[in-house]
Amino acid sequence: MPQSEILTALLDALGHDVLTTRDHLLERRNADWSGLPGEAPLALLRPRSTAQVSQALALCNRFRQPVVVQGGLTGLAGGACTSAGEIALSLERMAAIQEVDAISGTITVETGVTLEAVQHAASEAGLMFPLDLGARGSCTIGGNLATNAGGNRVIRYGMARDQVLGLEAVLADGSVIGGLHKMVKNNTGYDLRNLMIGSEGTLGIITRAVLRLRPRAGALATAWCGLPDYAAVTRLLGEAQRRLATGVSAFEVMWPSFVDYMLAHVSTLRSPLDTKHPFYVLLESAGGDGQRHQDAFEDFLADMLEAGVIGNASIAQSQGDAGAFWRIRDATAEFPILMPDLIAFDVSFAIADIGRAAQHCDQALRAAWPGSTVLTYGHLGDGNLHLIVQVPGGGETTADAVEALVYGIVREYGGSVSAEHGIGGKKRNVLGHTRSPAELAAMRAIKFALDPHGILNPGKVLPAP
The missing domain is CATH 3.30.43.10 (Uridine Diphospho-n-acetylenolpyruvylglucosamine Reductase, domain 2)
Incomplete structure (x- = not known):
């Protein structure tokens, strides 16, 4: 018409x-x-x-x-x-925080609200909302749920879908589904809540949600560690999860390519260590009793140093120290300025495979495009690897070739072409690297059932038949 x-x-x-x-x-x-x-x-x-x-x-x-x-x-x-x-x-305009229920440990919001606003509201109630991303001040809860966002603390609290108890959504025909339930246990047939989460606006529009809040940690212990090899990285992760009473709240791994590049190009950053290492880990553990937790954390790191798992470490003695460590990891926000023509990858592998897969990508990229910049970092505890590539003088054809190489390696290792950023229009043609023909057919059937005229976010997520 x-x-x-x-x-x-x-x-x-x-x-x-x-x-x-x-x-x-x-x-x-x-x-x-x-x-x-x-x-x-x-x-x-x-x-x-x-x-x-x-x-x-x-x-x-x-x-x-x-x-x-x-x-x-x-x-x-x-x-x-x-x-x-x-x-x-x-x-x-739908950005209201409608209720904070400290007894139930929930916050009910309209999904146009920013992630940061939800975090602040939780904090004012003496609780915390654990989902955290670098874009917290701009990204909205609706976008976080639509893409099933991950972020820095997935290792302890899970993805965005793990923070949702109930939601309301509008389908393509205007029907309103869902409920603003506050129960953790709610086994009542097909889980339409989780069908909407991660669907990237192709099945419905999420308008309100009930989110889980968690107890606010009394203390955060943070360290920047240098390690000799990838085997040491995985051992540190396993030992930390086993020996720290409250577990690990963040485990960020950075290859020297990433750390050296950031320290060289962002003038406000300072190296936490006076020594160079093949791997760096930003380790964080949230606990209750401040001094007792810090002492246990330091004793653990001392044991890891003595065992040779860690080559050197800097332990944060204040929030300022911890913030300085995190600013190196979060300096990725500078990429649009530093590398406006970058090619970025958000992929995942089994934790045991990440070391070999990352090395495979790095060597293949540098061999194919000598002089290129390749930066590697990730949330190792959940298998998420980020790869940043810049090829001097490269254009659209080069970008296509870089993507073909990297996604080919992802398929070879049985990984995922998208760990936490979604598929959108950018990755729909490589979704078949991760999903089988039967799975794609099932997705298309669901899409047709809920949106038979295909009006919601056309040309996104699903590849052309």
Whole structure:
């Protein structure tokens, strides 16, 4: 149908307060951080309630109008990029924290709220929301759930889906499903909650959620460690999980390529160690009793030093020290400035394979493109490896070749082409490296059942048949 008809129908139902046409969008961004292009959409919808989301989708479904839901536009897979014929739907006005229930340990929110706002609300209640990402100030809970975000503390608390007890979502036809339940145990048939989480806006739009809160740690013990080889890295992880009473809350592994590059290019960073090592680990353990926990942490590291597992270590004596360690790891936020033409990978392997897989990628990339920059780091405790590649003078053809090489190695090792950033439009053509034909067929069947006209985020996640 003519585009004017759907715009007229939306305007009649929702008004100028909710609907903004392309001519009035001015400089609004149309793409996320993936580097994929985005065009100004036909219009932008900014509903103020689930009821308005439902009205909008019911009309768009009737007119077969494609819709792309947008959160904070901090994604790295192109899932929120729009084209000229699509309508963008932003939940930025649905950003209320509706309830903090300290007894149940939950927080109920509209999903346009930022991750940082949820963290602050939890902290004010004497609790914590454990999901944490570098984009915390901009990313939204809706985007976090739609992509099943990971972050720094998956090793202890799990992915985004592990933080959700209940949610509300609107399907393509405007139907509202789900419930704002606060129960951990809720075995009542098909889990529609987890079907929505990780679907990247292709099955429905998540509008509200009940999130789990956790007890706030009384103390954080943090160390920056230098290790001799990958075997030592995995041994440190295993020993820390076994011997530290409260376990490991973060285990970030960095290869020298990453650490040396960051220290050389970000003037505010300082090396925690005066020695060089083949591997570096940022180890964090959350505990209750401050001094007792710190003493146990230091005793453990002393044993690891004596056993030769660690070559050297710097232990944070203050929050400032710990913050300085984390700033090296979080300096990835500087990549858009330092390496605007980078090719980034978010992949995962079995923990036992990461050392060999990372070395395989590094050697193959440098052999194929001498003079290229290859940086390696990751959340080792959950098998997530990040690889940053920059080829001087490389263009789109080079990027395609780099991706083919890396994703080919991922397939060889039986890994995943996406650990925590989603598939979006960027990885849909390599989804078959990780998923079987039968699994892809099942995904398509689910998509058709919930969105038979294909209006939700078309061209994302699923590869072309």
